[in-house]
Amino acid sequence: MNILVFVETSEGKIRKTSLEAVAYAHGMGGTVTAIALGAADANELQAIGKYGASKILHAADTKLNEHVIQVYSSVLAKAMQDENADVLVLANSSLGTPVAAKVAIKTGASFASNVSELPNTSGGFVVKRSIYTGKAFAHVELKSPKKVIAIRKNAAELKETGSVGSVTNYVVTLNDADFNTKTISTEKATGEILLPEAEIVVSGGRGMKGPEHWGILLDLAKALHAATGCSKPVSDMGWRPHHEHVGQTGVKVAPQLYIAIGISGAIQHLAGVNSSKCIVVINKDADAPFFKAADYGIVGDAFDILPKLTAAVLAAK
Amino acid sequence: MKILVCISHVPDTTSKIAFVDSNTKFDTSGVQFIIGPYDDYALARAIELKETSGATVTVLNVGLIDTEPTIRKALAIGADDAIRVNAEPTDSLFVAAQIAEHAKGYDLILMGRESIDFNSGVVHAMVGEMLGIPSVSPVMKLDIEGTKAKMSKEIEGGKEQVEANLPLVAGCQEPIAEWKIPNMRGIMSARTKPLKVVEPKSTESSVVTQKFELPAPKGAVKMISADNVGELVTRLKTEAKVL
Numbered sequence: 001m002n003i004l005v006f007v008e009t010s011e012g013k014i015r016k017t018s019l020e021a022v023a024y025a026h027g028m029g030g031t032v033t034a035i036a037l038g039a040a041d042a043n044e045l046q047a048i049g050k051y052g053a054s055k056i057l058h059a060a061d062t063k064l065n066e067h068v069i070q071v072y073s074s075v076l077a078k079a080m081q082d083e084n085a086d087v088l089v090l091a092n093s094s095l096g097t098p099v100a101a102k103v104a105i106k107t108g109a110s111f112a113s114n115v116s117e118l119p120n121t122s123g124g125f126v127v128k129r130s131i132y133t134g135k136a137f138a139h140v141e142l143k144s145p146k147k148v149i150a151i152r153k154n155a156a157e158l159k160e161t162g163s164v165g166s167v168t169n170y171v172v173t174l175n176d177a178d179f180n181t182k183t184i185s186t187e188k189a190t191g192e193i194l195l196p197e198a199e200i201v202v203s204g205g206r207g208m209k210g211p212e213h214w215g216i217l218l219d220l221a222k223a224l225h226a227a228t229g230c231s232k233p234v235s236d237m238g239w240r241p242h243h244e245h246v247g248q249t250g251v252k253v254a255p256q257l258y259i260a261i262g263i264s265g266a267i268q269h270l271a272g273v274n275s276s277k278c279i280v281v282i283n284k285d286a287d288a289p290f291f292k293a294a295d296y297g298i299v300g301d302a303f304d305i306l307p308k309l310t311a312a313v314l315a316a317k
Numbered sequence: 318m319k320i321l322v323c324i325s326h327v328p329d330t331t332s333k334i335a336f337v338d339s340n341t342k343f344d345t346s347g348v349q350f351i352i353g354p355y356d357d358y359a360l361a362r363a364i365e366l367k368e369t370s371g372a373t374v375t376v377l378n379v380g381l382i383d384t385e386p387t388i389r390k391a392l393a394i395g396a397d398d399a400i401r402v403n404a405e406p407t408d409s410l411f412v413a414a415q416i417a418e419h420a421k422g423y424d425l426i427l428m429g430r431e432s433i434d435f436n437s438g439v440v441h442a443m444v445g446e447m448l449g450i451p452s453v454s455p456v457m458k459l460d461i462e463g464t465k466a467k468m469s470k471e472i473e474g475g476k477e478q479v480e481a482n483l484p485l486v487a488g489c490q491e492p493i494a495e496w497k498i499p500n501m502r503g504i505m506s507a508r509t510k511p512l513k514v515v516e517p518k519s520t521e522s523s524v525v526t527q528k529f530e531l532p533a534p535k536g537a538v539k540m541i542s543a544d545n546v547g548e549l550v551t552r553l554k555t556e557a558k559v560l
């Protein structure tokens with residue numbers, strides 16, 4: 001089996017979820033080729049090999065620095081052909097997921113997104129995907145000879161295989177008609193830990209009382225090297241930016257640790273956090289529904305507990 | 318301008334999910350069905366465009382007859398007419414192929430960023446691919462200027478301003494518009510608005526669901542005293558091993 005993995009870059013660096021996609025492909029067995037499009041750091045490209053890619057293709061054409069979905073999907077469909085790939089694996093993301101869907105159509109492949117485990121190939125090719133916003137899973141059989149799989153965070157364990165891959169330049173021919181969307185400007189938090197990729201998330205709800213109180217939450221996040229999230233009303237009221245909103249209608253997170261402060265635990269919020277490994281809830285109301293979904297809970301006032309918790313985290317280092 | 322809004326018919330966000338027939342079928346008992354929350358944003362923006370620039374709004378659903386109350390609700394909110402493709406929406410590629418069959422001739426095809434049952438987040442990209450037109454998602458702001466759409470699109474950790482020519486497919490999310498609630502007049506007029514039922518174009522599906530599974534239940538919460546916050550840190554380190 002030949003597996004092609006699309007690795008996404010962000011400011012030249014390979015996204016961690018893309019390395020998980022390489023590890024996922026390695027876990028499937030077969031020959032793994034990774035492909036990166038646009039500007040990418042040479043050392044970072046080389047490091048992809050450690051997760052099991054024997055070959056790393058790099059298309060450095062500067063026109064690929066803008067993430068045009070149509071362009072990326074044409075390049076990847078062609079790369080699948082050139083590499084004789086049976087399967088394309090990539091990480092779910094605002095870029096990866098639509099690109100994968102288009103590649104599936106271009107190549108006549110069966111497609112699944114939100115895949116959470118390695119495929120079962122004992123009879124056919126069956127993947128487990130998350131549905132109903134994490135409230136259930138479906139086992140779906142991909143019947144076409146070619147397959148495109150978009151995986152969610154933690155679908156594969158990120159571990160080094162001890163192998164070394166070689167980086168090769170990949171020449172692309174771009175089609176002008178594919179540049180069918182134009183990015184006018186990008187506003188992006190730099191240096192911040194991205195919420196969908198974070199291993200620890202510290203999240204605040206309406207119980208934080210107002211944006212002016214976020215300092216104590218940010219202190220805890222900093223001490224834990226965590227990303228920050230919030231409930232929907234918090235972003236609706238503009239206390240926090242919209243991309244921090246976690247839940248059914250926001251970002252779905254899957255960290256090792258999710259700490260919810262002053263969030264009641266409405267089912268729509270839980271839908272975005274139910275893939276977290278460990279959930280800590282801090283709420284002054286002992287009957288808050290969130291406690292039922294938590295691993296650890298503290299009943300108390302956030303304004304009292306947060307500074308103490310931050311101090312305890314720093315002391316334990 | 319002609320706008321097509323594709324709506325999914327999904328369990329209410331508070332629904333408890335369960336399966337029957339040895340985990341091969343969704344258990345609909347006691348479940349309330351709604352217009353997908355993201356699709357509701359798409360519909361709300363379409364109605365705003367209708368009010369400000371005189372567009373016509375058609376809603377489309379791929380579903381069996383039980384989705385008709387959901388379609389009527391979209392008509393009550395303000396859509397002019399509706400199409401139901403009479404088929405079970407088995408997988409995204411199948412749904413996209415059905416939508417693409419009917420989406421030609423529209424200037425703007427609005428969808429939700431994702432359905433909340435299968436959460437694929439791809440039907441818009443697939444329809445764009447099938448029709449050879451741009452698709453953008455998730456769109457938080459959408460304005461039409463002449464033959465161009467100006468959009469704000471969410472990306473990980475931020476947003477992008479994106480432009481594309483019409484016709485175009487957009488997957489919508491908040492705060493593109495405020496959800497609209499049907500009023501009495503809307504509900505009355507929805508009863509007589511045209512709802513066309515069409516048979517699916519046969520497309521064999523290359524993705525087959527074998528069975529469903531529920532996540533393993535969570536263990537009981539371990540409570541820690543507010544006077545002993547340090548214990549939480551210790552237990553996260555040594556017991557849960559997440560620090």
Ligand SMILES: Cc1cc2nc3c(=O)[nH]c(=O)nc-3n(C[C@H](O)[C@H](O)[C@H](O)COP(=O)(O)OP(=O)(O)OC[C@H]3O[C@@H](n4cnc5c(N)ncnc54)[C@H](O)[C@@H]3O)c2cc1C
Pocket residue numbers: 204205206207208230231232233234245246247248249250261262263264265266267268269272282283284285288300301302303330354
């Ligand atoms: C279709 C739909 C989709 C939705 N999608 C989402 C979504 O994606 N994400 C989401 O979050 N919500 C979503 N919601 C909204 C959701 O139903 C809840 O309204 C929302 O999650 C509540 O936010 P909250 O917990 O911050 O606020 P509240 O429900 O007001 O809870 C505040 C909590 O803070 C506690 N508290 C107050 N003061 C303190 C203090 N000093 N210290 C400690 N605790 C304190 C209170 O006891 C309470 O439990 C959706 C709703 C609908 C209908």
Ligand SMILES: Nc1ncnc2c1ncn2[C@@H]1O[C@H](COP(=O)(O)O)[C@@H](O)[C@H]1O
Pocket residue numbers: 323324325326353355356377378379380406409412427428429430431432433435436437438439440441
């Ligand atoms: N059965 C359906 N009928 C009409 N539109 C649909 C259907 N399923 C999904 N859609 C549209 O496609 C969007 C993305 O769905 P999905 O790719 O399943 O997450 C939804 O938000 C809807 O706008």
